[in-house]
Amino acid sequence: MTDRGDHNPDRELDEALASLHLEARMSNRSLDDARERLMREAAAEGSSASLPPKSPFRRRGLVVGVAAAAAVAVVGAAVAFGGGGGAPAQPVAQSTSGQPTSGQQPAKRDVSLLSASQVLNDAADKITAKDPELKPGQYRYIEVKGSYLRGFQTGSPQGVESAPSGYTYLADITYQTWIPADVTQEWLEKRVPGDAELIGSSMPASEVPAYQPSDTDTGERRGACGDFFPKAKPKKVCGDATDMAQPAFYQDLPRDPDELLAWLKDYTSQRGSSPSTMFHFGIQFLNSGIMPADLRGDFLRAMAKIDGVKVVEEATTPDGRKGLALGLDSDRERRDLIVDPDKGEIIGERTVAKDDPESPWIKAGTVTSSVSVTTKVADAIGVVPAS
DSSP, X not given: OOOTTSOOHHHHHHHHHHHTTHXXXXXXXXXXXXXXXXXXXXXXXXXXXXXXXXXXXXXXXXXXHHHHHHHHHHHHHHHHTTOXXXXXXXXXXXXXXXXXXXXXXXXXXXXXXXXXXXXXXXXXXXXXXOOOOOOTTOEEEEEEEEEEEEXXXXXXXXXOOOOOEEEEEEEEEEEEEEEESSTTSEEEEEEEEEEEEEEEESSOGGGSOOOOOOGGGSEEEEEETTOOOTTSSSOOOTTOTTOTTSTHHHHTSOSSHHHHHHHHHHHTGXXXXXXXXHHHHHHHHHTSSOSOHHHXXXXXXXXXXXXXXXXXXXXXXXXXXXXXXXXEEOSSEEEEEEXXXXXXXXXXXXXXXXXXXXXXXXXXXXXXXXXXXEEEEESSTTOOOOO
């Protein structure tokens, strides 16, 4: 990981360009008018324009050309929203939901101009959520809508070289959890299976067994401190600060991005502390539904310091919310954190297969998991809060 204290001119240029007019570049408004006006003004100035001083980053050659192209697009964004001369282009009127009121469809954000670090830090700045104050009899309600890999795979016998065989479904499952204010009391969890889609197999689709949800993907379970499987080993310990499914896990974590990054590196040390591993576990913590509100902003800022994270594309979560997917590649897959940059909300996650997935019949680019998380206050255990 690059030491943020080192002087790195190349990185400074990239971050400076990425941070220019971030709000404008994350807008859905069109830049067509801005670009046309920019070109007209450049043509009018012609040869009378003075040459800029030599850049200290001139040695970057072709990379400088790419950065300069990004800078021109940034200038276009500035003109579109009031920068430069002349009247600004008129944006499409927006409702409070972010949808155009004129019947026009919003233009997609140009994610190629966005820095993951800036998006995460900007989202952290906008977090206003507070932890719910539960009245007597109320529960914290966490709903996780997800699509997960389910199926069967068998490898080759030892000493025999042959491709593995099997099949893979992407199955929809909704997890509903009710947590009391006193977490030592009884929790309730319901698992509701939904549709399943066959996304690949080593055999003809007609020969693949029909999907049947497993026992652990269905049913209702209760248990103090969320101990829904009391016979599981090792035994679940109430208040265990090493169990990410319990509030105690988050209570004593540092509230400083640099310290959190060091903690995340130490937490994943037995798995190599690679950027992809740190990012993977960071996503799990952020989407646990029980991370305290005062920790989320600093945790996002810590995630922004992980090398290699990029803005991938606009994405929609299983519950229909829209945001930006920020991803980091590992050998077999890409893990994405999905945030709503306008509201500062962490709304979901997903996993996308790369060229060499665990199951060779899954095509590169296939979404192999997709999750959205919402938290509300329920007036009683088992009661789903109104939307």
